[in-house]
Amino acid sequence: xxxxxxxxxxxxxxxxxxxxxxxxxxxxxxxxxxxxxxxxxxxxxxxxxxxxxxxxxxxxxxxxxxxxxxxxxxxxxxxxxxxxxxxxxxxxxxxxxxxxx
Amino acid sequence: xxxxxxxxxxxxxxxxxxxxxxxxxxxxxxxxxxxxxxxxxxxxxxxxxxxxxxxxxxxxxxxxxxxxxxxxxxxxxxxxxxxxxxxxxxxxxxxxxxxxxxxxxxxxxxxxxxxxxxxxxxxxxxxxxxxxxxxxxxxxxxxxxxxxxxxxxxxxxxxxxxxxxxxxxxxxxxxxxxxxxxxxxxxxxxxxxxxxxxxxxxxxxxxxxxxxxxxxxxxxxxxxxxxxxxxxxxxxxxxxxxxxxxxxxxxxxxxxxxxxxxxxxxxxxxxxxxxxxxxxxxxxxxxxxxxxxxxxxxxxxxxxxxxxxxxxxxxxxxxx
Numbered sequence: 001x002x003x004x005x006x007x008x009x010x011x012x013x014x015x016x017x018x019x020x021x022x023x024x025x026x027x028x029x030x031x032x033x034x035x036x037x038x039x040x041x042x043x044x045x046x047x048x049x050x051x052x053x054x055x056x057x058x059x060x061x062x063x064x065x066x067x068x069x070x071x072x073x074x075x076x077x078x079x080x081x082x083x084x085x086x087x088x089x090x091x092x093x094x095x096x097x098x099x100x101x
Numbered sequence: 102x103x104x105x106x107x108x109x110x111x112x113x114x115x116x117x118x119x120x121x122x123x124x125x126x127x128x129x130x131x132x133x134x135x136x137x138x139x140x141x142x143x144x145x146x147x148x149x150x151x152x153x154x155x156x157x158x159x160x161x162x163x164x165x166x167x168x169x170x171x172x173x174x175x176x177x178x179x180x181x182x183x184x185x186x187x188x189x190x191x192x193x194x195x196x197x198x199x200x201x202x203x204x205x206x207x208x209x210x211x212x213x214x215x216x217x218x219x220x221x222x223x224x225x226x227x228x229x230x231x232x233x234x235x236x237x238x239x240x241x242x243x244x245x246x247x248x249x250x251x252x253x254x255x256x257x258x259x260x261x262x263x264x265x266x267x268x269x270x271x272x273x274x275x276x277x278x279x280x281x282x283x284x285x286x287x288x289x290x291x292x293x294x295x296x297x298x299x300x301x302x303x304x305x306x307x308x309x310x311x312x313x314x315x316x317x318x319x320x321x322x323x324x325x326x327x328x329x330x331x332x333x334x335x336x337x338x339x340x341x342x343x344x345x346x347x348x349x350x351x352x353x354x355x356x357x358x359x360x361x362x363x364x365x366x367x368x369x370x371x372x373x374x375x376x377x378x379x380x381x382x383x384x385x386x387x388x389x390x391x392x393x394x395x396x397x398x399x400x401x402x403x404x405x406x407x408x409x410x411x412x413x414x415x416x417x418x419x420x421x
Contacts, residue, residue, distance in 0.1 A: 005178050005245075007168075020178040022190070067190055069180055
């Protein structure tokens with residue numbers, strides 16, 4: 001199951017995107033119950049593309065909480081393919097594509 | 102059997118009130134509940150699915166319903182808007198310093214989800230959903246928790262396939278010292294017991310104390326209500342106060358879902374300028390405004406138009 005959930009709805013030429021990315025967003029500063037540091041594990045890059053063109057991109061870091069929630073708008077239309085992807089500091093990636101409704 | 106004249110008279114009195122065909126039990130009062138009456142109350146759903154009515158609903162159907170009826174409080178993804186309860190996420194946090202108990206991380210049985218939504222949600226209008234709607238919304242909340250796939254359809258049969266991740270952590274307490282067998286003979290003398298320790302400070306009480314500078318109730322609008330009671334209210338507004346508390350405060354108390362906060366004169370001045378007729382119409386029939394959706398009668402269709410108008414009077418007079 002994808003780690004990303006997206007809602008993308010168009011109204012008057014503006015696509016309203018709301019997305020939730022499941023990710024631990026570990027800062028590397030927390031310790032586990034035995035006192036060992038939990039290694040950093042956080043999303044570094046988030047990109048949204050509409051029909052292949054970048055409409056949003058962002059550099060995330062450890063100041064962003066677990067399971068980041070993202071909301072943004074861009075000019076577009078119903079039926080466009082919107083792809084949201086993330087890459088984290090451990091090189092893991094995920095992506096999800098939805099049709100704008 | 103001995104009977105004093107007094108108890109004889111009582112028996113006669115009872116028989117006069119209750120028609121003999123309906124009397125039940127040794128006292129001869131009340132009436133035997135019919136199967137239909139019992140069905141109205143017997144709505145609980147057991148972990149094994151007993152009690153689930155016929156019907157079904159898919160994740161896809163649930164999505165639209167959830168967004169219309171639940172997301173304003175619980176968030177589009179179950180992440181919880183503002184301070185409203187979160188419904189999804191929290192996996193793996195139960196044994197940490199900040200456990201997040203959600204449907205997915207904590208609840209042992211899906212039956213509770215169906216039952217709870219059917220019984221108590223949406224918060225402003227409990228028991229307003231059809232059985233099919235409850236099936237669909239339940240399926241969708243399970244999907245938000247990654248417990249079912251997006252093509253899942255929930256009904257009496259497929260319910261059996263749903264396994265909640267935290268179920269194994271609910272079991273009969275197996276610690277040896279928790280079986281409390283009552284002592285019946287040669288027991289210790291309670292007067293010799295000594296209290297070794299007590300636990301204090303577990304329940305936060307600061308916000309209930311006067312002068313603590315913290316709102317005195319959980320709705321966060323104490324200032325507004327206190328102010329409101331100082332104003333001389335009209336008869337309609339006085340009558341509307343309890344209706345307001347019951348049906349409107351849930352949104353208008355703290356400004357949930359974009360609702361103008363009662364007592365916030367700035368938020369109300371333009372609205373009040375529209376005139377009472379418009380305000381009443383909007384409150385009774387519902388409307389979609391710039392800030393959000395005002396559901397008809399606040400979602401409480403059992404209210405009479407006049408009761409809603411009284412609640413509006415209370416809100417308006419408290420917000421001038």
